[in-house]
Amino acid sequence: MGQVRVLVCEDDLPLGDEVAAGLRAAGFAVDLARDYAEADLKIAVNRYDCLVVDRGLPDGDGLDLVRAQRESGRRTPVLMLTARDALADRLDGFANGADDYVVKPFAMDELTARVRALCRRQELPASTRTEIGDLVVDRPRRRVHRDGVLLTLTPKEFGVLEMLAARAGSVVTRTDLIECCWDEMAEPASNVVDVVMTQLRRKLGDPPIIETVRGVGFTIAPPP
Structure with a gap:
């Protein structure tokens, strides 16, 4: 850009x-x-x-x-x-x-x-549907399926997952997530990202699809 x-x-x-x-x-x-x-x-x-x-x-x-x-x-x-x-x-x-x-x-x-x-x-790609393994993120309908099952996500959880999916295979920093997904001026050092990430991982279930890159941020990729 x-x-x-x-x-x-x-x-x-x-x-x-x-x-x-x-x-x-x-x-x-x-x-x-x-x-x-x-x-x-x-x-x-x-x-x-x-x-x-x-x-x-x-x-x-x-x-x-x-x-x-x-x-x-x-x-x-x-x-x-x-x-x-x-x-x-x-x-x-x-x-x-x-x-x-x-x-x-x-x-x-x-x-x-x-x-x-x-x-x-605006940097998010224009693609409306992202598939990562058995995970499907439908952006226009704001729906997420895992292994064919519709998941119920909060708007914040969907926003975080949407950004990770849009940059699948790349590391998304905590600062990027806060600036993109939080309208309030959340502090990068706060635990708001960790709280949402914990909830999101629980809803996505096993096998884990979101990986923590220590000291940097998070990435999403199909499980091996």
């Missing part, structure tokens, strides 16, 4: 410049739009890995821009950046296609980390 390209749509000039500068300092390529119309035009002619969109734009609600992207079939991750902090506003954002929500004022480090996490999800 080349340099990650992000579109920031923010009508507050100083804030937009600050966000763009912060993301560029973190290694992202950043385009800046000041209103709905400019953002819509740039999205039409460029490919972005993530959109950072303010809701209160001078020519419309940023959420309408997100809704229009989803209705057109675009799945680019979207982070809503807004002063609207009510629960109803956040739920409305998620219901209409937003992937994450950051309320102003915010820490630039947190915004950068959340954008990076959304972009990492």
